[in-house]
Amino acid sequence: MLTLLGGRFARAQDPSATPPASTEAPPGTAPVSAPPASQKAPLFTFAMASDSHIGSNKKTAKFMRQWEQATDEIKAYNPAFVLFLGDLVDSGEVPENQQHYPTWLAIAKKMEKPLICVPGNHDPVEMFTQHIQKETDTVYDHQDLLRVIAFHDAQPNPKHDGTITPAQIAWMDKMIAEAPGSGKNVILASHVVFHKNLPPDRAWYVKEGREAFEDLLKKHQARLFAMYSGHFHNGIRGWNDLDIHEVMMPATCYNLMRIKEGEAPLQQWIEKGGGFVLDEFRPGWVQAEVYPNRMILKYKPLGATSDAQKLLS
Numbered sequence: 001m002l003t004l005l006g007g008r009f010a011r012a013q014d015p016s017a018t019p020p021a022s023t024e025a026p027p028g029t030a031p032v033s034a035p036p037a038s039q040k041a042p043l044f045t046f047a048m049a050s051d052s053h054i055g056s057n058k059k060t061a062k063f064m065r066q067w068e069q070a071t072d073e074i075k076a077y078n079p080a081f082v083l084f085l086g087d088l089v090d091s092g093e094v095p096e097n098q099q100h101y102p103t104w105l106a107i108a109k110k111m112e113k114p115l116i117c118v119p120g121n122h123d124p125v126e127m128f129t130q131h132i133q134k135e136t137d138t139v140y141d142h143q144d145l146l147r148v149i150a151f152h153d154a155q156p157n158p159k160h161d162g163t164i165t166p167a168q169i170a171w172m173d174k175m176i177a178e179a180p181g182s183g184k185n186v187i188l189a190s191h192v193v194f195h196k197n198l199p200p201d202r203a204w205y206v207k208e209g210r211e212a213f214e215d216l217l218k219k220h221q222a223r224l225f226a227m228y229s230g231h232f233h234n235g236i237r238g239w240n241d242l243d244i245h246e247v248m249m250p251a252t253c254y255n256l257m258r259i260k261e262g263e264a265p266l267q268q269w270i271e272k273g274g275g276f277v278l279d280e281f282r283p284g285w286v287q288a289e290v291y292p293n294r295m296i297l298k299y300k301p302l303g304a305t306s307d308a309q310k311l312l313s
Contacts, residue, residue: 042289042296044142047079047113049285050191050230051251053122054104055097056090063090063253068107069302070252070285075111077287077300080142082113085230085249086120086154086191092127093157101131116140120191120231121154128152137168144180146290150189153206154231162192162206164213176220184225193229195239195246200258201273202232217242226295226312234258236286236299236310239275245312250299255281280308 052067054060074082089100108115119128119136128136136152149172153162172188179186194206194213206213217224226245235255238247258273259265266279282301289296294313301307 050085053090164209
């Protein structure tokens with residue numbers, strides 16, 4: 001059984017778990033920490049990807065190839081499961097783009113792993129439930145080690161903000177309370193981030209149902225380790241509000257710097273927007289390694305042999 005002690009993963013009754021070294025690093029750098037000698041391999045691994053945007057103007061073929069490459073790389077990585085965090089298709093409300101949903105899924109199935117998806121603002125619910133997944137809100141348990149609660153929070157295109165309904169709050173309350181194991185072994189997955197961000201970030205976040213959702217997070221703070229989302233196309237960007245990690249994942253189609261001018265743009269970004277951002281913006285996906293006392297996120301640019309890392313503890 002997996003528990004999280006003080007925000008860190010640890011096996012129940014495992015006194016040998018070693019706390020991680022400090023992860024503090026200058027803004028814009030990628031903190032890297034090797035597992036302790038007593039922990040040679042992760043308990044398990046999973047993969048995360050987001051924002052493939054197939055059907056985007058004249059870039060359909062390019063973005064399709066990048067999604068295919070991402071799935072090939074993820075399959076080779078052999079994770080326990082895969083999370084996809086929305087915007088499978090670009091402007092899925094446009095009839096001519098809806099043909100891409102079956103193609104997207106056919107590519108995804110080649111990974112041959114459990115796939116948990118959420119719709120993005122570009123994914124109409126009727127298209128998502130018809131072609132991808134019967135439900136927009138779902139739960140996935142990896143043994144009794146980790147519960148993933150994935151839910152739809154994106155307002156439809158061209159809107160970018162998030163909405164969480166009272167029914168979803170009640171459902172998540174029950175799903176968190178009933179999660180197997182104990183401690184911080186639950187993660188939430190959606191398209192739109194909860195953190196209230198302002199420029200230089202995109203200022204897209206959950207606005208409707210925000211207070212009730214925040215109450216839910218506070219109520220279950222002892223069970224929630226992280227909230228993962230997509231949407232921003234800013235590589236790995238995150239904060240740690242309420243002692244719950246909030247991390248946005250990179251897009252497989254494209255990612256952008258939010259500040260491109262002046263000295264130390266990443267440092268400017270952090271100083272103005274708080275949190276952290278990794279110095280990597282190529283299209284890619286994320287390899288998540290779960291150790292007894294922490295989780296390491298590895299940003300895997302497509303076709304690259306190196307990665308940028310972030311340790312969550």
